Each structure stands twice: as C-alpha cells, then as structure tokens.
Amino acid sequence: MVKLQRFAESNALVHEFGKYILEKQDSALAGNSHAVFNIAISGGSMNKVLYEGLVNDKDTFPHIKWPQWRIFFCDERLVPFEDPLSNYGQFKKTVLDPLVHKGDQLNLGPTVYTINQSLIGGGETANKKIAEEYASLLPASFDLVLLGCGDDGHTCSLFPGEEFNYLVEEMTRKVVWCYNSPKPPSNRITITLPVIADAKNVCFLARGSSKKDIMHDVLIIKNSELPSVLVNEMIGTRVTWFLDDAAGALIPQDC
Numbered sequence: 001m002v003k004l005q006r007f008a009e010s011n012a013l014v015h016e017f018g019k020y021i022l023e024k025q026d027s028a029l030a031g032n033s034h035a036v037f038n039i040a041i042s043g044g045s046m047n048k049v050l051y052e053g054l055v056n057d058k059d060t061f062p063h064i065k066w067p068q069w070r071i072f073f074c075d076e077r078l079v080p081f082e083d084p085l086s087n088y089g090q091f092k093k094t095v096l097d098p099l100v101h102k103g104d105q106l107n108l109g110p111t112v113y114t115i116n117q118s119l120i121g122g123g124e125t126a127n128k129k130i131a132e133e134y135a136s137l138l139p140a141s142f143d144l145v146l147l148g149c150g151d152d153g154h155t156c157s158l159f160p161g162e163e164f165n166y167l168v169e170e171m172t173r174k175v176v177w178c179y180n181s182p183k184p185p186s187n188r189i190t191i192t193l194p195v196i197a198d199a200k201n202v203c204f205l206a207r208g209s210s211k212k213d214i215m216h217d218v219l220i221i222k223n224s225e226l227p228s229v230l231v232n233e234m235i236g237t238r239v240t241w242f243l244d245d246a247a248g249a250l251i252p253q254d255c
C-alpha cells in the first residue's frame, strides 16, 4: 500500500516535500559527517519544486548538508547540457546555480553525476556506452529516488506500450538506452525498475490538472500496463505520492 500526501495549497506541498527529503537525508547520514546521501532525481516539473522546497525554503535550507549529497538522474535526455531539454542543464539552472550563489556567498554544493557529454551524437554504440558508463557510477542502492509521472503514466524514461516493453522488462542492467521516446528527444537513458526496487525510499510528485486522469488510472484503476503502477506494485510500502488537489481531483478523499 503506497502512502498518499495530498495538499490543497501549493506552498504547503512544496514545504512538506522539502521536509520529506530532509528526513530521508537525516536517516541516511545519521549524524555521520563522512556518510553520503545518495539521491536520484527526475527532470521536468520536479526542478522547480526542488528549488522551492530545498533552496528557497528558510526552514529546510539550513539543515541540508549539500556537500554530503550525491545526486544522480533517474533519466537523462541525450542532448548537450546547454540544450533546454537536458535534465542536468535544467537542474543546474534551476537549483544548482541559485544554491551555489545563495546569500552573497559561495556555498559548497553537492556532487552531481552527469552522463558523459562527450559521447552525445555518436550514434547507437555511443548511446549504449553512455548508459553503460552511467550504470557504473550508480551506488549499490539509493537512499531516495524522486520520480515524476507523465500524463501517460511514464516515469523516468520508462514508457507504457508494447514498443517500450524492452525498457520495463530489463531486469539485469541498471541503466538502459531508450531509443524511441514518444516525448522528445527520442534518445534518452533511464534507470531500470530493479534500481527503483532496490531504493530505500521512493517518492512521486504530481501536480496540476493535466495529471488528474492519469492519477485516477494509477491510484484507483491501478492499470498495471503503466510503469508508475509497476513501481507501486513492486515496493508499495516504500512509496509515497505527493499530490496537489488538481492532480488528485478524481481520487476520493478517504483513499
């Protein structure tokens, strides 16, 4: 059974989301200044909430131990970092740059693991190599995986539909090349379901009315053709969903 956290108010959602991440940081570090917090983050709408909930939140910000964070990407689009579609590029612009320069001083930031940009544009062999190299960087397991859920029920770059079965059926490799993403760009890499299943905590974030139908399919119908549902089914007790009222409009309040 997954945990549902619902919010009528956007500020409250953002604040509680930041507090949830802080809690997971604290249990991973347990006061040990040599320990690290391994977190995998998603792209898209997640970045703004990470900025608001972690960098711009005056209660949370002072408690984040950024130098002990090891940040990885759940998926990455195979474009140069300066391309607006790059998940790392957007994260840098939205979260890292403001963090590093916050408060008129230079703050020490987290260690961020990106794909090998020099291989982008190198075709099939290079794309497979990007996935392979990225897999070799991943920790044995994540303390926290932060997931989005697309309007079609995809999460990471694991898409629903027969032509994408090779992605959700991958049970050996930790990272795979997605060569036919229905959402641009078509070339991406993504962590696989076993990596998510090994995580200590998994948290989905869904906001806005464009998500209301898919939230109904995921949380009420539980359509197991949807990758987001597969995550819930695999490790439900470790999964928390953060929803705003617009995304949860079709979910009964007592759910």
Ligand SMILES: O=C1O[C@H](COP(=O)(O)O)[C@@H](O)[C@H](O)[C@H]1O
Residues within 6 Å of the ligand: 041, 042, 043, 044, 045, 046, 074, 075, 076, 087, 147, 148, 149, 150, 151, 154, 155, 156, 157, 183
């Ligand atoms: O393409 C992607 O989409 C999903 C969902 O994004 P959202 O903007 O609808 O929240 C995202 O989680 C993933 O990282 C990204 O590459």
